Amino acid sequence: NAGVTQTPKFQVLKTGQSMTLQCAQDMNHEYMSWYRQDPGMGLRLIHYSVGAGITDQGEVPNGYNVSRSTTEDFPLRLLSAAPSQTSVYFCASSPWTGPYYEQYFGPGTRLTVT
Amino acid sequence: AQSVAQPEDQVNVAEGNPLTVKCTYSVSGNPYLFWYVQYPNRGLQFLLKYITGDNLVKGSYGFEAEFNKSQTSFHLKKPSALVSDSALYFCAVRDGNNFNKFYFGSGTKLNVKP
Numbered sequence: 301n302a303g304v305t306q307t308p309k310f311q312v313l314k315t316g317q318s319m320t321l322q323c324a325q326d327m328n329h330e331y332m333s334w335y336r337q338d339p340g341m342g343l344r345l346i347h348y349s350v351g352a353g354i355t356d357q358g359e360v361p362n363g364y365n366v367s368r369s370t371t372e373d374f375p376l377r378l379l380s381a382a383p384s385q386t387s388v389y390f391c392a393s394s395p396w397t398g399p400y401y402e403q404y405f406g407p408g409t410r411l412t413v414t
Numbered sequence: 415a416q417s418v419a420q421p422e423d424q425v426n427v428a429e430g431n432p433l434t435v436k437c438t439y440s441v442s443g444n445p446y447l448f449w450y451v452q453y454p455n456r457g458l459q460f461l462l463k464y465i466t467g468d469n470l471v472k473g474s475y476g477f478e479a480e481f482n483k484s485q486t487s488f489h490l491k492k493p494s495a496l497v498s499d500s501a502l503y504f505c506a507v508r509d510g511n512n513f514n515k516f517y518f519g520s521g522t523k524l525n526v527k528p
Contacts, residue, residue: 304457331514333516335518340423340520340521341520342418342420342504342518342519342520342521343458343504343506343516343518344518345515345516345517348514348515350514356514358515359515359517390457390458392458398513399444399446399465399508399513400446400463400465402448402460402463403458403460403516404460405450405457405458405459406457407456407457408455408456408457
């Protein structure tokens with residue numbers, strides 16, 4: 301199993317550009333999520349999905365879109381990048397949506413918006 | 415509101431000494447608590463979790479955590495620290511009203527000196 305994979309590892313964008321961060325998992329997990337990590341703030345939930353076709357907002361959803369067309373993939377779209385979106389982005393998955401399961405994290409994407 | 419606090423940005427300990435990384439939480443309903451570790455330029459790795467039952471939870475790499483309901487704390491401990499334990503540690507709690515949401519602390523950097 302590759303686990304949770306993310307591409308790209310690094311990305312530099314100019315303000316106003318759009319891009320998609322890719323996330324895939326091969327563990328057949330129902331639950332997937334996106335976080336951003338900023339210094340001194342820990343991880344903050346952006347969006348999550350409990351299955352194909354079902355997504356919902358987390359703590360900091362503004363400026364980001366998601367969709368879930370398959371169990372395996374959960375891409376994160378930045379429609380018009382802003383410097384405030386400079387961060388490290390992590391995708392995670394877990395087997396089910398119940399309270400007992402921990403999350404499995406990808407290696408992260410470091411995004412810089414100039 | 416659900417929240418997690420890690421009051422120490424950094425903890426320094428000598429190799430071979432016991433270590434404690436502190437975490438307090440605020441959550442409605444039953445607490446489901448987790449500890450994760452992050453090594454430089456890597457994603458988060460699961461260490462241990464409290465679901466219900468014993469107040470002392472044992473996890474990976476010799477780590478354990480003590481759950482204290484009256485103090486709303488979930489401190490991470492290890493009897494004898496290793497230099498290789500040096501990393502960033504995050505405490506997390508599931509939202510008691512919506513299990514699909516996690517809240518993370520701001521992280522504690524553990525430095526173990528030889």
